[in-house]
Amino acid sequence: SATPQTSEAACADDPNFMDPMPEDSSSSRLSSSGTAESTSHRFWVNGCLSYFDKIPDGFYSIYGMDPYVWTMCADLQESGRIPSIETLKSVDPATESSLEVVLIDRRSDATLKELQNRALEISSMCITSEDVVDQLAKLVCNRLKGAASTREEDLVPIWQDFSVGLRDCLDSIVLPIGSLSVGLCRHR
Template identity: 30%
Template sequence: MKHIFKKLHIGSNHESSPNRTSNETSTSASTPPPPSCSSDHRASGTGNSPASPPSTSPSPASTVQPLAFGNRTDYFESEEDFQVQLALAISASNSEFRDGAEKDQIRAATLLSLGGNNRIDVDREKGEGKVEDLSKYYWEYNVLDYGERVMDGFYDVFCTSSAVQGKMPSLMDLETNAGDSGFEAVIVNRKLDPALEELMQIAQCIALDWPATDVTILVQQLAELVTGHMGGPVKDANLILAKWMERSTELRTSIQTSVLPIGSINIGLSRHRALLFKVLADTIKLPCRLVKGSHYTGIEDDAVNIIKLEDERL
């Protein structure tokens, strides 16, 4: 949310009016501000200017001088004012977030942090169109939330050339283009991917071996399964990237398409591993969020998983 405030310059110091006396300042400083779901941003945006405590020695009323602070208006004197400003910030920034991929990621993260229900509900109904919507949503926002289950037909598209940035290609276009289209897609379809089907069965066996209370161990077991299938632990990012480029060329040449079944990827980068982990976690109903891109990971091509626990996230 700090991105929105920084963009729109919303927030000001809690400043007293020039007409307030030192007694009024002491009273207002001793009263705690109302609670807020975004109190951390209010603290940083409003600047808590400490008021001086009243002097222990009495002084004549005629000698009391007004405290001159600033001339800016205090926008957040009440909880209602803050919520109104927050809503206006989000509303005003909606159009701006459509300008680029990075801004789309910020908007998605903002909605997630607010627990918003404005995001498309692509997992509630089954059907090919809904899977297509989920794939498109991940392309645009780089987020798959806990309740969004990756189903057969989902595909993750990656641009291999900066010249083709723009609209997401359809799965049919990717499958019919056997040459170098500038895109590379990884598809989830266990019906046509025996290796993925086997991994999902192993994941279900792991879930049976470990009760739901041992979530940390369960996550570790799934992570080891993904790591073992996709080339082992990554000690050198450049080395694994070189191996993946070689393996990717081999796969596209053998199957004559840029759409690669996720089970066939035995040398995988972080975006492949995170997607596979999400698929396996969904299989055993382990709440898992998948995020990708520089806004979440610091690196454009990286992806990570977030596991939902009862009292914390892993």
């Protein structure tokens, strides 16, 4: 399992820290991470990624469906693979209330792109790595209704109310991460 990154490791030694990927060059930068679907599959099955993985546009995180159960229920063509984002987008949110998919895709999520630009602005104004980490943590906390403290259960009812409304509004279980204004640890 992954352990928390120190502020020094978060940015000081990473020449690509907060490096925006232009939409047209994203495929050339995926060599270390693979495709969005393969990276999503590794995260879904393993529950974590390496700190060296870059999250590609189109990455999605499935919550509420066990990979083993999916393999047992899927037809042979889908067996051993993650459900495609297209399949997940076709799920009726009214009938599948426990399933949640968070999509990370700057190409279709203007709010995420704005947040990334704000993060880049913050990182360019900070002098030390510690300042960058502190300011980015504040950005996330402000965006997602406070710190995800050890008392995450305090945020759960707020998240549940918010997510039901968002799913109804979008008519989908697939939630663009930029549309979240409340978040639990898994969303941060």
